Amino acid sequence: MLYGFSPPTRGKLHIFGMNINTHFRRIKARIGVCQQENTLDPDLSVEQNLHVFAGYFLIPKKEAAERTRELLDFFALSHKKDSKVMELSGGMARRLILARSLINRPELLILDEPTTGLDPQSRHQVWEKLEELKKTGLTVVITTHYMEEASRLCDRLVIMDHGEILVDGSPEDLIDRYAGKNIIEIEGPDQALIEYVKEHAIEHDDLGRRLILYEPEGKGLNNTIRERFCNEKCIYRNSTLEDVFLRLTGRELRE
């Protein structure tokens, strides 16, 4: 909806203070979009993909050639400039899509699951590039299912479920608020532990075979559990955004 792909069904949508219905051209000239699907043009070479795309923004040819060179350089794709898009690895294709979304020097960059399906090396490379872009003052809107990605890249984040905003805040803030400081996961909890947890009103999720305890900072719960209740396997770890997400949206599958 943000980049005008689906018209709003209800309400109003404004970007840069302009209505997307009436000013789609002026808005789209100022945003960069990195779609989830690979929409690179397989009939064109790597370089032509950027160059031709610049044409859709009416960027003059000379300027387009210059920006193409810069972006290929920035995304470490210069050596592939004459390759076919089909020959690129997943990571390179993703970088090229990112490069393409920057061809119009956008003020707002919209990324739809930018690292889905990438290997860890490529993913980290994409993250580094995005962090560099962030430093230049570019506003980036990113949608992702990877909580690690969200914690690392986002200053402000919104968790949504079934089209509703559940929470809104910085990653650290959300973790503090909804998952405490530490997590203790206990496999095969016994009755004594369950009663202990209830008695002390400790925040928890009971998954049957597995009990998850959310510990606010410095309660010493950790030691008590370790000494008294750890029968099979216990995991002590810091809370993450993934815990927040699962607590807020529930654990059942979404299919």
Place this chain on the structure above:
Amino acid sequence: MIDPSLFSLRFLRVWERNLVVYKKIWKVNFLTPLLEPLFYILAFGLGFSGLIGNVKYGGVDLSYTEFIAPALIATAVMWNAFFETTYASFVRMYYQKTFDGMLATPLSLEEIIIAEIAWSATKSVGAATIMLTVLGLMGFVQFPVGLLLIPLAFFGGLAFGAIGMFFTGIIPTIDMFNLPIFLFITPMFLFSGTFFPVSNLPVWAQPVALAFPLYHLAELARLFSIGTNEISPIISIGYLTAFFLFFTNLALGAMRKRLIQ
């Protein structure tokens, strides 16, 4: 009615994209229009004309090859434009997601579709120009009036490109293009006064032939290459213009329904 602000010259950039791609493969593509008229002229002219003698058309006596030569250009215009906005556009739209990428830019969907139709007409011009050269050298086209076949190819290409684009907008899978080709293009190819004059058809079938856009294109092609035709060129030009506008409008509606969720 479609909002006129959705159209601008920006569509030329999409047209240009297709040109960039075509420049890589033109050497293969240009063989067909070069060889096709030669094959037809050889097959029909040498093999066939001995059996049928001359054709009476528009009050003139024409050899069979003279009669079909201009129609060959018209059919090439049809095939080139129709194949471009059906198979080729469908691949770009459905498999390559090329239109999705374009829609993230200030281009409107309408501009993309218009550009595709204009490009298909451009391919018709390419094919027609090569055929015109071949047939001209063989003496089947009068010059300089024959040069009018070049703009005519673009004009005719728009009409066939538009209806092709309409089918692309509504067809569920690429295999199903067989249907419009078998039910619409092939009968049109055969019965539009291309290989025999429409006046040879039974009286009841003649109006059907007159409804075919290829009939009007072949008529105009004959007028421009040998100076003879059956019906007023005004009617043919009017019919093709209306056909183009009608199907462009339908194509835009169908593509909007298909691509904008």
